Amino acid sequence: MSNKKSFGFFYKEKSNNGDEHAEFVAHINVWNVSDKSGLPFIDFGLLIKNYKALDSVVFTAPFQIDSENVDDLSHILKENEIQLIFNNSKFSYKQIENSIYAGYNNEENKTVLLLPIKNDEGKFLQHIIVKENNSSFFQLKVDFTKCKNLPCDIETVYLRFRILKIDSKKLLSTLSTKNNYLESAFTERQILDFKLNNARTIDRFELDRFSGEGYTLARFSAIHLFVMVPSDYEITTWGDFSECRQLEKGEWDNYLNNCVSGNNIDISAYHWKQKKSKDNPVDEFAQLIKMEHKSTNLKLILIYCVIVIILGSLGSGLLEIIKCIFDAINLSN
Numbered sequence: 001m002s003n004k005k006s007f008g009f010f011y012k013e014k015s016n017n018g019d020e021h022a023e024f025v026a027h028i029n030v031w032n033v034s035d036k037s038g039l040p041f042i043d044f045g046l047l048i049k050n051y052k053a054l055d056s057v058v059f060t061a062p063f064q065i066d067s068e069n070v071d072d073l074s075h076i077l078k079e080n081e082i083q084l085i086f087n088n089s090k091f092s093y094k095q096i097e098n099s100i101y102a103g104y105n106n107e108e109n110k111t112v113l114l115l116p117i118k119n120d121e122g123k124f125l126q127h128i129i130v131k132e133n134n135s136s137f138f139q140l141k142v143d144f145t146k147c148k149n150l151p152c153d154i155e156t157v158y159l160r161f162r163i164l165k166i167d168s169k170k171l172l173s174t175l176s177t178k179n180n181y182l183e184s185a186f187t188e189r190q191i192l193d194f195k196l197n198n199a200r201t202i203d204r205f206e207l208d209r210f211s212g213e214g215y216t217l218a219r220f221s222a223i224h225l226f227v228m229v230p231s232d233y234e235i236t237t238w239g240d241f242s243e244c245r246q247l248e249k250g251e252w253d254n255y256l257n258n259c260v261s262g263n264n265i266d267i268s269a270y271h272w273k274q275k276k277s278k279d280n281p282v283d284e285f286a287q288l289i290k291m292e293h294k295s296t297n298l299k300l301i302l303i304y305c306v307i308v309i310i311l312g313s314l315g316s317g318l319l320e321i322i323k324c325i326f327d328a329i330n331l332s333n
Contacts, residue, residue: 004136006195006202006284008060009046010215017053024048024218026196027085027160029226032172032291033260033267040171041259043073045085045160047112052155054144058215060206061138061163063170067130070140071162071257072118077104081255084248085160099151104158113150115157117142137206164259188293194225196285219281224273227289231266236290242271 011022027045034040044059077085079093082104090107103113117128117140124130127146131139142159168174175189195201197217210216229235231246247267260267270289274282 004201004203005062005193006198006200007044007062008058008197008202009218010058010060010210011218012055012057012214012216013053014055020050020053022048022050022053024220026218026220026223026285027226028194028196028224029085029228030171030192030194031228031256031259032190032192033228033230033265038260039165040168041162041164041166042171043160043162045158047156047158049156051144051157055214056141056143056145057159057218058142058210059140060202062202063136063138063167065132065138065163066165067124067132068122069164070117070130071164072116073160073162073255074102074114074116074158075120076255076257077102077114077160078254080251084251084255096151096154100149101151103154110156111154113154113157115142115147115159117159117161137203162259190291190293192227192287192289192291194285194287194289196223198284198286217283219283220274220276220285221281222273222275223282223285224271225285225287227270227272228267229270229291230293231268232293233268234292235268235270236292237270239287240272240274242273244268244270 007028009024009026011024013021025047027043027047029043029045030040031042032040046057046059048054048057077093082091082093083089088107092105094103094105094111096103096111096113101113101115103111105111116125118124126148127143129141129143131137131141140161171192173191173193175191197220199207199217227235228247235244237244245268247269249266252267272287274285276282
């Protein structure tokens with residue numbers, strides 16, 4: 001993987017926002033749950049309080065993404081899905097009156113607007129600008145000045161989108177195992193080095209360009225990272241680890257929308273989080289996670305069986321030769 005591997009959220013404030021400032025909370029779900037034929041994918045959620053103080057926000061990825069592989073999740077966030085992703089039964093889906101938009105009520109019973117980025121046909125809406133012409137960079141811009149007919153009485157919006165079909169090598173490092181040929185089980189060890197708004201690992205040219213355009217790296221009230229893996233994976237946890245839980249079977253099917261290959265799989269969710277302390281927000285997030293998975297190495301077992309059969313045949317043949325030699329010696333005497 002390249003050293004420039006940090007995802008980023010940037011923002012630009014309106015020139016006339018006065019003393020009003022936006023506040024950000026990030027939710028990231030890394031799904032590494034498919035079989036070998038599948039690819040990992042990531043869900044990004046960005047909660048923006050007092051969004052009206054902003055001109056725009058920009059999401060960046062450290063590798064190229066096909067715009068067709070960016071899914072808008074706002075359309076599938078209904079009652080059950082909202083309670084699942086926030087793990088809070090007090091959150092409830094809400095169709096906003098006199099509006100084409102939907103939202104949800106949080107535990108404080110305040111309405112949060114679910115801001116879509118694509119229409120029902122899968123095309124980006126007019127307030128979304130995507131750049132995908134660079135092989136090592138991707139950019140998705142949400143221009144709030146182009147959003148039409150937003151409810152004027154709502155101060156908080158939530159963006160949630162999914163990046164599909166990520167090349168594993170761009171997200172995960174695979175550690176080589178030197179003694180696999182001695183084992184009847186195949187052991188795969190992977191490293192997830194996830195970074196968000198880590199300025200040191202964001203391309204310097206892009207940082208300078210954003211700064212020149214009036215953008216600033218977002219500072220967060222909280223950042224939540226969830227890593228989803230099959231339950232038989234062994235995870236090394238350190239850093240700001242919070243909890244682990246097993247996902248409810250069947251209840252996530254609509255939210256996952258057939259993104260997971262393999263039926264009836266048990267999935268565990270590992271949760272890391274950072275929250276602001278007093279008046280100090282979270283500037284960046286970096287978490288290294290080691291994953292280990294063991295599976296039966298059928299190919300190696302077959303090779304062992306063939307070797308055993310060959311050795312057995314050679315042993316039997318050698319025994320017959322030795323027996324014949326002794327018989328010949330006895331006859332000559």
